[in-house]
Amino acid sequence: MKLDSKIPEGPLETKWQNHKANIRLVNPANKRNIDVIVVGTGLAGSSAAASLAEMGYNVKAFCFQDSPRRAHSIAAQGGINAAKNYQNDGDSVYRLFYDTIKGGDYRSREANVYRLAEVSANIIDQAVAQGVPFAREYGGNLDNRSFGGVQVSRTFYAKGQTGQQLLLGAYSALSRQISKGKVKMYNRHEMLDVVLVDGKARGIIARNLVTGEIQRHGAHAVVIASGGYGNVFFLSTNAMGSNGSAAWKAHKKGALFSNPCFTQIHPTCIPVSGDHQSKLTLMSESLRNDGRIWVPKDRKDAEAIRAGKLKPTDLPEEKRDYYLERRYPSFGNLVPRDVASRAAKERCDEGYGVNQTGEAVYLDFAAAIERYGKTEANIKGINNPTAAQVKELGTAVVEAKYGNLFAMYEKIVDDNPYQTPMMIYPAVHYTMGGIWVDYNLMTSVPGMFALGEANFSDHGANRLGASALMQGLADGYFVIPYTIGEYLADEIRTGAIDTNHEAFDKAEKEVNATIEKLMNAKGSNSVDHYHKRLGLIMWNKCGMARNAQGLEEAIKEIGELREEFWKNVRIPGGASEMNPELDKAMRVADFMELGELMCKDALAREESCGGHFREEFQTEEGEALRRDEEFAFVSSWKYTGNPSEAELIKEELVFENVELKTRSYK
Amino acid sequence: MDLKLKIWRQANQNTKGELKDYAIKNVSADSSFLEMMDQLNEELIEKNEEPVVFDHDCREGICGMCSLHINGEPHGPQNATTTCQLHMRSFKDGDTIFIEPWRSRAFPVIKDLSVDRGAFDRIIESGGYVSVNTSGNTLDANALPVPKANADEAFNSATCIGCGACVAACPNASAMLFVSAKVSQLSLLPQGKVEAKERVLNMVNQMDLEGFGNCSNVGACTEECPKEISLENIARMNREYLGASLASSK
Numbered sequence: 007m008k009l010d011s012k013i014p015e016g017p018l019e020t021k022w023q024n025h026k027a028n029i030r031l032v033n034p035a036n037k038r039n040i041d042v043i044v045v046g047t048g049l050a051g052s053s054a055a056a057s058l059a060e061m062g063y064n065v066k067a068f069c070f071q072d073s074p075r076r077a078h079s080i081a082a083q084g085g086i087n088a089a090k091n092y093q094n095d096g097d098s099v100y101r102l103f104y105d106t107i108k109g110g111d112y113r114s115r116e117a118n119v120y121r122l123a124e125v126s127a128n129i130i131d132q133a134v135a136q137g138v139p140f141a142r143e144y145g146g147n148l149d150n151r152s153f154g155g156v157q158v159s160r161t162f163y164a165k166g167q168t169g170q171q172l173l174l175g176a177y178s179a180l181s182r183q184i185s186k187g188k189v190k191m192y193n194r195h196e197m198l199d200v201v202l203v204d205g206k207a208r209g210i211i212a213r214n215l216v217t218g219e220i221q222r223h224g225a226h227a228v229v230i231a232s233g234g235y236g237n238v239f240f241l242s243t244n245a246m247g248s249n250g251s252a253a254w255k256a257h258k259k260g261a262l263f264s265n266p267c268f269t270q271i272h273p274t275c276i277p278v279s280g281d282h283q284s285k286l287t288l289m290s291e292s293l294r295n296d297g298r299i300w301v302p303k304d305r306k307d308a309e310a311i312r313a314g315k316l317k318p319t320d321l322p323e324e325k326r327d328y329y330l331e332r333r334y335p336s337f338g339n340l341v342p343r344d345v346a347s348r349a350a351k352e353r354c355d356e357g358y359g360v361n362q363t364g365e366a367v368y369l370d371f372a373a374a375i376e377r378y379g380k381t382e383a384n385i386k387g388i389n390n391p392t393a394a395q396v397k398e399l400g401t402a403v404v405e406a407k408y409g410n411l412f413a414m415y416e417k418i419v420d421d422n423p424y425q426t427p428m429m430i431y432p433a434v435h436y437t438m439g440g441i442w443v444d445y446n447l448m449t450s451v452p453g454m455f456a457l458g459e460a461n462f463s464d465h466g467a468n469r470l471g472a473s474a475l476m477q478g479l480a481d482g483y484f485v486i487p488y489t490i491g492e493y494l495a496d497e498i499r500t501g502a503i504d505t506n507h508e509a510f511d512k513a514e515k516e517v518n519a520t521i522e523k524l525m526n527a528k529g530s531n532s533v534d535h536y537h538k539r540l541g542l543i544m545w546n547k548c549g550m551a552r553n554a555q556g557l558e559e560a561i562k563e564i565g566e567l568r569e570e571f572w573k574n575v576r577i578p579g580g581a582s583e584m585n586p587e588l589d590k591a592m593r594v595a596d597f598m599e600l601g602e603l604m605c606k607d608a609l610a611r612e613e614s615c616g617g618h619f620r621e622e623f624q625t626e627e628g629e630a631l632r633r634d635e636e637f638a639f640v641s642s643w644k645y646t647g648n649p650s651e652a653e654l655i656k657e658e659l660v661f662e663n664v665e666l667k668t669r670s671y672k
Numbered sequence: 673m674d675l676k677l678k679i680w681r682q683a684n685q686n687t688k689g690e691l692k693d694y695a696i697k698n699v700s701a702d703s704s705f706l707e708m709m710d711q712l713n714e715e716l717i718e719k720n721e722e723p724v725v726f727d728h729d730c731r732e733g734i735c736g737m738c739s740l741h742i743n744g745e746p747h748g749p750q751n752a753t754t755t756c757q758l759h760m761r762s763f764k765d766g767d768t769i770f771i772e773p774w775r776s777r778a779f780p781v782i783k784d785l786s787v788d789r790g791a792f793d794r795i796i797e798s799g800g801y802v803s804v805n806t807s808g809n810t811l812d813a814n815a816l817p818v819p820k821a822n823a824d825e826a827f828n829s830a831t832c833i834g835c836g837a838c839v840a841a842c843p844n845a846s847a848m849l850f851v852s853a854k855v856s857q858l859s860l861l862p863q864g865k866v867e868a869k870e871r872v873l874n875m876v877n878q879m880d881l882e883g884f885g886n887c888s889n890v891g892a893c894t895e896e897c898p899k900e901i902s903l904e905n906i907a908r909m910n911r912e913y914l915g916a917s918l919a920s921s922k
Contacts, residue, residue, distance in 0.1 A: 053806065056806055057806045057807075060805050060806060060807075071729055071735070071737060072727060072737065072788070072789060072790075073789065073790075073792070073793050073834065074793075075736070075793075075796075075834055076729055076730075076735040076736060076737050077735075078729070078730060078735070080730065080734050080735050081730045081732055081734050081735065090813070092814060125808070128808035129808075130813045131808065131810045131811065131812055131813045132804075132806060132808050132810060133813075134810075134813040134816070134863070135802065135804045135810040135811065135863055136801070136802050136804055136863070137801075137802045137826075137857065137858050137861050137863045137864050139823050139824075139826040139827035139830050139857065139861065140813075140823070141823070141827075142817075142818055142819075142820045142823040142824075143820065144820050145817065146817025146818050146819055146820065146823075147814045147817055148813055148814060164827055164830075165827065167734065167831060170734055170831070170833075171827070171830060174830065177796070178796065178800060178801035178802070179801065179804075179806055181793065181796045181797045181800060181801055182797075182801045182803060184793075184797050185797040185798065191793075193790070193793075216782055216783075243732075245729040245730040245731070245735060246728055246729055246730075246731060247729050279700075279702045280700055280702060280703075282699075282700050282702070282703040282707045282708075282710070282711060283707065284704070284706065284707050284710055284731060285731045285732075287731075287732050288732075414732070414733070414757070417750075417753065417757050417759065418704075418757070418759070420702070420759070420761060483806045483808060484808055487806075532714055532717045532718075534710070534714065576717060576720070578716070578717055578720060578721065578722045578723060579722045579723075583683075583684070583783070584684075584725055584782060584783045584786070586723070586725060587717070587723060
């Protein structure tokens with residue numbers, strides 16, 4: 007199988023313009039006869055469904071939540087990047103492109119990333135026109151902040167709720183089309199398979215999660231915008247329902263799955279506190295602007311802290327190890343996510359962790375409070391302020407900047423982060439890998455498209471902060487509305503899709519058989535029992551650091567676990583009613599296969615890059631060792647019946663505009 | 673801690689429900705309320721009983737999927753907190769906790785603690801948007817400055833998560849806080865002004881069609897709102913509605 011990424015000819019700067027000018031169109035009368043299915047209603051799905059409906063296609067949109075407004079894009083905190091250069095600080099489309107390629111550790115496609123940077127400015131215009139209330143300056147213009155260690159301020163935000171505001175914007179556009187009847191919305195429905203007729207995606211099998219009814223839906227194209235697969239790890243910052251099933255089913259029907267091992271582990275999350283834990287909560291990256299990360303210098307002090315005999319605030323300055331500032335003096339606490347996460351793990355593995363589980367480091371705002379307090383005292387003309395005054399003034403500044411995050415921390419941990427340092431630890435947050443797509447965002451199955459986090463295309467081996475929202479909306483609002491025409495132009499004579507075709511019969515039969523098998527296992531362990539075990543294997547052996555031996559073990563263990571799951575899972579209730587245990591079981595069944603492929607991919611990639619760190623490939627100083635000569639390619643996997651026997655197809659990455667460099671943050 | 677739970681169980685929309693008693697032991701004070709429910713469900717599965725159905729997703733207080741009347745209060749005893757962010761340290765060992773679904777004619781129970789909030793979606797569909805196409809051929813974002821105070825106020829209204837606690841808290845099961853938050857957000861921004869009159873009339877009309885009650889200025893909605901959406905929104909919507917009604921030729 008030869009992969010054609012369909013990257014347009016010509017200079018980088020004009021590829022997208024030229025491509026758009028030459029892309030085939032479908033005339034309005036014909037659009038009315040063409041049906042498109044969109045799976046997922048996050049930023050990518052909602053924006054795509056709304057845009058395609060506006061253009062005149064008949065859209066059916068599906069989400070498993072009770073409303074499209076609840077998709078997990080809603081939880082994104084920090085912001086959205088756009089090359090507007092409103093701050094006049096030297097930003098440009100090229101710079102956003104370059105930062106994204108470099109941040110991704112040179113494992114993404116130049117042309118796709120450049121297009122992303124190019125349309126980024128439109129997203130902000132679009133969102134503002136929809137009434138998205140971004141933060142503004144006193145002059146009435148939009149405010150920006152800096153993010154993710156880049157050198158410009160290009161992040162637009164709405165307090166710590168940017169994802170919510172952007173999603174509600176896309177949801178409003180979607181609602182408008184629903185009211186016009188151009189989008190038929192299916193809430194509380196889950197896609198269980200995609201149906202191929204003569205090699206083309208022609209529809210899906212969905213399950214109504216309220217009644218258990220299995221349904222057939224035909225369409226001329228299927229757009230998968232179902233998000234990432236971070237919940238393979240059980241514990242992650244993803245929502246409880248976030249799952250990889252739509253993408254995985256697409257893979258099993260022929261769509262290649264690319265770079266599955268590229269997972270982003272976010273350094274600043276609230277640590278695991280016990281076995282009861284169901285998910286992890288992110289503390290925005292923006293906190294690293296002011297917080298200093300440390301552990302005790304002496305292992306004995308760490309032990310005393312873990313035993314509750316010593317408080318962090320009692321430990322004098324000289325007994326603390328600000329390890330990021332020590333190891334990376336030029337970037338300090340603002341190194342990229344992958345670097346910060348690995349450094350925390352290294353300290354905790356060495357026995358310097360500071361909570362009961364030994365897996366936490368401090369994020370300390372005392373220095374920031376003092377610094378801001380002194381400045382405020384100066385502004386207010388207070389000479390020789392007392393320590394208490396400084397603290398009070400400084401606390402007010404920190405509260406104004408991060409108040410909502412501090413309150414959330416206090417709710418969860420029951421500790422006051424103004425008084426004592428926060429405890430943080432890395433957690434799974436985002437998956438850069440996903441379904442392979444060409445420049446038109448079409449997968450290797452004709453008529454099937456993948457958008458947003460569900461595809462692999464823009465973030466390489468590591469995503470920069472505030473770029474996920476950008477990609478989701480770019481794909482949905484500004485890319486797919488053009489590129490889908492290239493495919494659908496050939497579909498104008500097809501006519502309505504017949505869901506009585508034998509391909510639908512077969513797919514529905516398979517879905518029913520899977521459900522029956524799960525319901526009839528009548529074993530002794532719950533779905534969560536298996537999900538937790540899978541998560542542990544993945545976290546320990548395919549998490550922040552990986553090695554060949556661990557990955558080989560993991561593949562074996564997951565295979566065994568999967569076998570046990572199918573024999574011994576217990577799902578109470580019936581299949582023809584609302585049954586969240588059954589919904590979960592089907593997702594976990596897919597996670598088990600996907601996890602195995604992630605391990606296989608991690609094993610095959612014998613280098614360290616971005617979020618993928620192979621212990622065998624590091625420099626003498628313990629930094630990631632990338633191997634461009636051998637591994638500057640996208641690993642795309644073809645399903646052959648068993649995830650561990652998937653076939654590897656390489657797409658060489660060609661860099662014509664940037665020079666490959668080793669990232670250094672020292 | 674050990675707890676007694678009285679939980680609403682209802683097989684589906686067409687059957688009668690009832691409160692059932694459960695006992696749960698060794699709940700960690702650090703668990704969230706929903707993690708306590710997870711623990712109960714694990715135990716029920718162990719005993720081959722049907723687990724309790726409840727809605728939840730993000731578990732970080734933003735998606736609006738979780739609900740629950742806990743001891744008579746939407747989202748439980750803590751202010752400005754969704755059920756998923758409520759932690760068990762808010763309860764004492766030996767407590768009895770009543771757990772019920774939202775109760776409103778417009779939010780029918782689907783199963784156990786899960787209700788159908790489709791009415792909220794339909795209200796947004798009736799006009800909770802700016803009618804702009806998503807082509808991107810719009811003005812430059814900074815071409816239309818918005819006073820910071822208005823932008824901040826619009827943001828505060830826009831933080832509504834659509835959970836339905838306002839309806840559940842209201843003795844009239846009124847949806848005024850939810851509807852007014854969206855009406856306010858868009859009427860405070862220049863982008864939303866063009867359709868402001870039509871919007872408020874259509875959204876209020878849809879709200880009435882869905883069977884929500886009237887507002888009698890009780891204020892329970894804002895008290896129980898996990899995002900502290902202010903009553904001012906309702907006042908603003910009433911002004912908008914009055915103005916629009918007088919100007920309307922319909």
